[in-house]
Amino acid sequence: MNIEEAKSKLYSLNNEPKHEKMLGAAAIITKLLEKENIRPIVVGGLSVEIYTQQEYATRDIDFVSDGYDIIQELGFSKKGRIFYHDAIEIAVEIPDNYLAGSMDRLVRYV
Template sequence: MIRLSELKAEFSKLNLLSKHERMLELCGLLTSYLSESKITPIIVGGLSVEIYTRNHYTTQDIDLISDGRAQIDSLLTEELGFKREGRVWYHEKLELSLEIPGNFLEGNLEKVIQIELDSGREVSVIGIEDLIIHRLESAIVSQSAHPEWTEDYEWAERMFFIHKEDDQIMDIEYLMRKAKETKTDQLINEWLKK
């Protein structure tokens, strides 16, 4: 947990970091500050893909699933200088864009991982299994005849192969169970043949 004064002091140093580090540290600051209110933002979307692909994928914004939208809005706009348009907040100087698409994680909270940042703060990230499933579902929706032609498919496959041997990160049994439920199992079965 950090106080508002410490949050603002640390926030003012974010411009010294790379874009990727700025995004992660902003999430870490928000997580630490909001912990007193028992609010835990979870990184989803492109930034989670960037994390799991070890920066091979690049995103320009932060997507968080979180309760406390009004509290986050107040913090970002009144204290940290973000401008809000709809459900997106943007900080021009730091080139940071943040969106809270909802407060319900479409995935298993038990699979959410904690990552410790260089600063010592932690962030929560959607489980890789649910992220892979989401990307495959998106690939099927956008290109039902050939989902393998889509970027979403490509990144799902990359994440799978990067982490398939790491049972600390990916639970293959859970992934396959969810894949059957979402009818994406045929795609993953093809990967298992490789």
């Protein structure tokens, strides 16, 4: 997937429910970053939302990752620590590029 295909896929998420839209956006960003040998890790609220099967709701996607430039290439604008995509109303925050916890506890969500 290239940037243009990814942008198109992001826009196609616009009418999806919030949870599905965030999962889709996280998947698209992950696929693009993996091409650069960057493996982003979803942390924070979205990881809790996934774990609790939507019993908890969040308003943004938190990644531990490098690769900020790809997020901006997808049409997200940076506002402080947050990247926001106006058209699909998704916010992404990258609080760190290093996971403080154990890598052995990661679960791959497919």
